[in-house]
Amino acid sequence: MTNFKHMKTKISILFSIISVISYSQPNADEILQKVDRNMSSENRVFESEMTIHGRRSSRTLTLRTFSVGDIKSYTEYLTPPREQGTKMLKLENQLWVYSPSTDRTIQISGHMLRQSVMGSDLSYEDMMDNKKLTDIYEAELIGNEMIDGRNTWILELTATTEDIAYASRKMWIDTERYVPLKEELYAKSGQLLKRSTLSDVVLIQGRWFPKTIVYKDMLKQGDGTVFKITSIKFNEVIPEYIFSKAVLKQ
Amino acid sequence: MKIALKLAYRNLLGAGLRTWLNVIVLSFSFVIIIWMKGIIIGWDYQAKTDMTNWEIGGGQYWHENYDPFDPFTFAESHGTIPEPLKKEIALGETEPTLIVSGHIYPQGRMIPITLVGINPEQKILKLPTHMLDTQITTIPAIIGLSSSRNFKLGKGDNVSIRWRDVNGMFDATEILITDVFNCNVPSVENGKIFMPLKKLQEMVVMENEATIFTFKNEKTEREAIEGWTLKTKEDLTKSVDDLIKTKNAGQSVLYAVLLFLAMLAIFDTQVLSIFRRQKEIGTYVALGYTRREVVVLFTVEGAMYSILAAITSAIYGIPFLIWQANVGWTMPIDSSEFGMAIAQTLYPVYSAGLIITTVVIIVIVTTVVSYWPAKKIAKMNPTEALRGKIQ
Numbered sequence: 001m002t003n004f005k006h007m008k009t010k011i012s013i014l015f016s017i018i019s020v021i022s023y024s025q026p027n028a029d030e031i032l033q034k035v036d037r038n039m040s041s042e043n044r045v046f047e048s049e050m051t052i053h054g055r056r057s058s059r060t061l062t063l064r065t066f067s068v069g070d071i072k073s074y075t076e077y078l079t080p081p082r083e084q085g086t087k088m089l090k091l092e093n094q095l096w097v098y099s100p101s102t103d104r105t106i107q108i109s110g111h112m113l114r115q116s117v118m119g120s121d122l123s124y125e126d127m128m129d130n131k132k133l134t135d136i137y138e139a140e141l142i143g144n145e146m147i148d149g150r151n152t153w154i155l156e157l158t159a160t161t162e163d164i165a166y167a168s169r170k171m172w173i174d175t176e177r178y179v180p181l182k183e184e185l186y187a188k189s190g191q192l193l194k195r196s197t198l199s200d201v202v203l204i205q206g207r208w209f210p211k212t213i214v215y216k217d218m219l220k221q222g223d224g225t226v227f228k229i230t231s232i233k234f235n236e237v238i239p240e241y242i243f244s245k246a247v248l249k250q
Numbered sequence: 251m252k253i254a255l256k257l258a259y260r261n262l263l264g265a266g267l268r269t270w271l272n273v274i275v276l277s278f279s280f281v282i283i284i285w286m287k288g289i290i291i292g293w294d295y296q297a298k299t300d301m302t303n304w305e306i307g308g309g310q311y312w313h314e315n316y317d318p319f320d321p322f323t324f325a326e327s328h329g330t331i332p333e334p335l336k337k338e339i340a341l342g343e344t345e346p347t348l349i350v351s352g353h354i355y356p357q358g359r360m361i362p363i364t365l366v367g368i369n370p371e372q373k374i375l376k377l378p379t380h381m382l383d384t385q386i387t388t389i390p391a392i393i394g395l396s397s398s399r400n401f402k403l404g405k406g407d408n409v410s411i412r413w414r415d416v417n418g419m420f421d422a423t424e425i426l427i428t429d430v431f432n433c434n435v436p437s438v439e440n441g442k443i444f445m446p447l448k449k450l451q452e453m454v455v456m457e458n459e460a461t462i463f464t465f466k467n468e469k470t471e472r473e474a475i476e477g478w479t480l481k482t483k484e485d486l487t488k489s490v491d492d493l494i495k496t497k498n499a500g501q502s503v504l505y506a507v508l509l510f511l512a513m514l515a516i517f518d519t520q521v522l523s524i525f526r527r528q529k530e531i532g533t534y535v536a537l538g539y540t541r542r543e544v545v546v547l548f549t550v551e552g553a554m555y556s557i558l559a560a561i562t563s564a565i566y567g568i569p570f571l572i573w574q575a576n577v578g579w580t581m582p583i584d585s586s587e588f589g590m591a592i593a594q595t596l597y598p599v600y601s602a603g604l605i606i607t608t609v610v611i612i613v614i615v616t617t618v619v620s621y622w623p624a625k626k627i628a629k630m631n632p633t634e635a636l637r638g639k640i641q
Contacts, residue, residue: 055358055359112322114414159419162417162419163417163418163419164417164418164419165414165418165419165420166419166420167419167420167421185420187412187420187421187422188415188419188420188421189421189422189423191410191421191422191423193412193420193422217360219353219355219358219360219410219412219422220355220358220359220360221357221358221359222358
């Protein structure tokens, strides 16, 4: 009888521990939603540096970007002189690029979207990707890991549709700040294709935001492409003409 | 005419070294023109034979969206194997090929490539596809020599490739290079990787689909299949014909220069003869020759240079041309960089038509050039000519 009592106590303690753990560890969808809240905003205006590390040399481009949600985005290249004046306008699923050297605006569509942006490890398609992760992936929390001294949850995302670029992804989410610190993109065969690491997480206008992202094509040699935000403002008033095709030739 | 021929022959032999210099210069033109024309014909023959053996077989059906010069069309250039071709495919009379875009990562470099799925048991093309018929854990693949150089890959090397399936989803794997082949048709091998058709269909989720169908035998009549464009051998070798036409036009300038040099020598000799042999011309007229007969005599004399040149060139030209046809002419620079179907060593092909045409053209041109100064004789005063007075 005493043994039975002991067992009952043990079971109730175990259940309490499990319930505490499950309470402290939100489910994968909740984590993604909280990440979205941090990472997305009504609009943002930022200046950034994109350093593309090649096999032999590296080059840095500076850009000014205006974006509204994931739908509208306008980017202007500020330096180097060779790229200065190049502009990109993204509206929904369409992308136009203006080149000052030819004074022409071309629409990037179809398979051209799969080309690299300015020789970086990012494709136009990667840039255009505005689908919500929760709409196209099934997320699962698979564990914890320490990254640069910060505790992270590891989320595994498996595609629920076939018409997307990456069959699965892994995301490492900071458990306190709800910011991804690492992301890996996988092929259908399970081979790792791209890895991005996010760092310099700072509190800006009440939200945690990583200022540096390193994109790396894992099949390619080189140090990848470093994307560093030098200044960022959220929820600014952006004039509507910024997102018109006319602005490209101005 | 018989006397004219006899006299012309004697006069030519009598002129000694002057005649032989003219004959040798003209014979060079003969041999060089025949050799160069032979090289061009040989190239045409070799290019078309190589294209047939390595690339186009007896003709092809292309998917209506397929454009070999625009890799962006590859994603939309595939369709289910049409019913009318299934029987031919089963008999090995037609071979399906699937073409998709991808990337290869040799030594960590990302290079765009074309993945070509082909039946390992095919017998239509000379590609060593039997090397794809192997049981290994990775995917077997064969590449051409120039691709092997560009990618720095050899037989037995493993390399990563990345592609997208029919839905646009990325996939990547390792392939094993099971063979490196050497072929003279750059479009067959440049930037292409050949792998088993079934495997590629599986990789890109295009079961039972193809981009091109290659026929074993050339048929003049083939039915139209909806969604597929018939490309006959003539259509597919048109680029070679156009190239040969351009080359011929370019070489004609060289033939013209060679002939001009030879004709200049003959023209000079004729002018000199008429100037120096005035007494002889006067004697002919005094002996009863009409002026027209004297003109004919001198024209025959000039034209005979080309006959002698033809005989001379036959003496040394035939052994030279036969030797060339056997050993060929090896280009001093790497022909694989040319981007066209051209072998490193070209073997000249001579036809009876080529030789006869060349001889006839040279004889006619020589006759015209000989007649030109000779017609001046008709205007000569025979008395003064007999006295050797310069007119």
